[in-house]
Amino acid sequence: MKKLVLVALVLVLALPVFASGAQESAAEAYPSRNVRVIIPWTVGGMTDVLTRPVASYLEKHFGVPFVVENKPGGSGVVGSLEIENSKNDGYVIGTTSMSTVSAKYVSPVYPDIHNVELISQVITIPATVTVNADSKFKTLDDLLAYAKANPGKVTNANSGAGASAHIYGVYFESMAGIKVNHIPYAGYVEAVTALLGGHVDMTNIPLPDVSAHIDSGDLRLLAIASAERHPSYPDVPTLRELGIEAVMGNYSGFVAPKGTDPEKVRAIDEAIGLAMQDPALRKFLIDAGYQPVYLNRTQFAEVITDAEKQLDFLVNDLGISFVDD
């Protein structure tokens, strides 16, 4: 009897070996087990909020779990390096943003966007020109006219010296030909709070962090720095329309470790493409202030090249030193 139990036990234990062997031989079915989705930023952060619904769409689409893992630290450096160093068997994907590109100006160790395979871009996060609703600046022209007459008087709240909103602020300043007083805060939230309290005049902080206050009537959106107008604010002009050649903001997209099978990348890319057409998902992202823009890997590569050029211009021509936020 004892022997029988032992044999049964051995068989039960050995079964998964055969099972997984069988799976490997039927290599056509991808993905056939858990896919890890590494987010190099915290739970509830910008990237996290948009990645989770996309991941759960992929989960339904492929019928296997897409397990979201947050690996924050070093402003995204830690998680991005983990994506680079993960196995390229198609069972690890991750997210990327402009921070991954700007990290080399910031951190002594940094990831390289050319060390991963791009899958697709899912959103852009446009920078804005936003003022308090009580501000005397009703239009961008008002703001520019005042700033030109009083150089250095307009205070612009950003998310820390060299951090994203500061970069937008300096870029805006240089493209609009004005001089402002940059006031660094610990992050987006603190900077928006200062704007709400009327302690500063304006900010270039991206839409998701100001949209709730614009909708409530506490803040006023003077212009948006995306290529096209935002679906939720069709009346707000883009900077480009107003004659300022500044398209700036962040983006977020998916990547896979270098050398991942192109067929697998294509499969994920197609599913993300479908996800981005899902009306419920689109509504969720737009309501959160993001601008859903599905771009395939080739188009995504162009976006990244542009971002690299813009950062290069900021560092070499405007002499900014970056930090990450």
Added chain:
Amino acid sequence: MELFSFDLYLSGLHFFTNPLMYVASFFGVLVGVVFGALPGLTATMTIAVFIPFTFGLAPTISFAFLLGLYSGAVYGGSISAILINIPGTPSAIATSLDGYPMSQQGRAGEAIGISTISSTIGGFLSVIVLMFAAPAIASVALKFSAEEYVGITLIGLSVIAIISPGSTVKGLISGVFGLVIGIVGIDPITGFPRFIMGRAELLEGIDSIPVMIGMYGLSEMLVQISDVQYSIVVKQKISKLIPPLKDLKRILGTVIRSSFIGVIIGALPAAGGSIASLVAYGQEKRFGKRRDELGTGIIEGVAAPEAANNASTGGALIPMLTLGIPGDAMTAVLMGGLIIQGLRPGPLLFQQQMPFVSSIFISLLLSVVFMCIIGLVGAKYFAKLIGFPKKYLIPAILVFCLVGSYAISNSIFDIWVLILSGIVGFVMRKLSFPIAPIVLGMILGPLFESNFRRSLMLSEGNWATFVQRPISLGFLIVVVLVLVGPMILKRFNKVIIRGN
């Protein structure tokens, strides 16, 4: 924003009949208390760990659970502070000042009872304030600019001088040591990296949590091991678990004062429970009837910080719900949870999501009730935990310290920070330098520095800005009174005595 609308309260009443709300809240508090009490697992981390599990639940149920976790974890931090002198969360640092002496006198159960009742009253008052005055308080909080934050952090820093038992000079040395550690990392204003020694981990500065766990947890364990009385366990009187009416009357004033301090400071974005409990303890030291006995193990010393840190939970929810601005790290994580549920915290939430806001009030009330029950029922068992032989207890706590430090950002580097702080803490204790000022200096220093420099940038270098703003001026006067008040009083008394 409409200040008062009864729909806000009535539209969610039906949630009271939903048994799932009770279940979710109960388990939230239970898990929160356990995690909060484990050294190294902070309230923020607890919420971050559990938030992904709630994504599949309805928003009301998920928030009943999360708010339970939040209240439970903030309360739970006091248990380990009292029992083993290791604050489970930074907001319990002040609690250990009197809580641990109490447990060394065999009064751990009594201390936990006081902590439970104070936390309950603090939590309850903060829910009431949140329900009826949230928009008004939020608009006041917005009036605080960099200058006012300078004032608040200065009040916090001035408490260092007060809470150092024994030598004030040693307390100040510890405080400066903490301020120096706080300098490491990216300069908050210019972005210049300071003392990072080529390490990416140091860019964001040294995290105060592993330092706190090391200084308190690891070094306390080392002290206990090196103690000749290693094998002696303080016999715990399991009495007064439910505080008698006489004690309740004695702390009532303290608790109510501290609760209001907690709500207000909690509502200020970027302040939060750790500063609230500290300021509450500081004011008890200044105005309390038994201020001279503070630090020796009296119930006021537990009541003040515990009422304040639990009151700050409701306070921190005020800017989150009404403005979409988190009041502290914990609410920042909670806010992420709201957004993932498709709800937008912010000015429109109170108007568009009345039933949900209403359910938040109910969840908070439930969590306060469950916290009280779990605390009072559990006090007996918690107090017995220290009776556990130290040869088992100490290794177990060490493991939690290591895991907790690692878990903050999944970084081995933080474990080294923990070990180094543990050794430094051990040496400092042996030389009788107080530990609390180091951690406080680390937390408050960067806040002070960045707001101070920001004020000067906003005012274009005008130093008068600090006295030209009325609230800021008021805070500065308080700081001056705290620091020079005792000296003047002493001289004054001498003159009177001589006169007589």
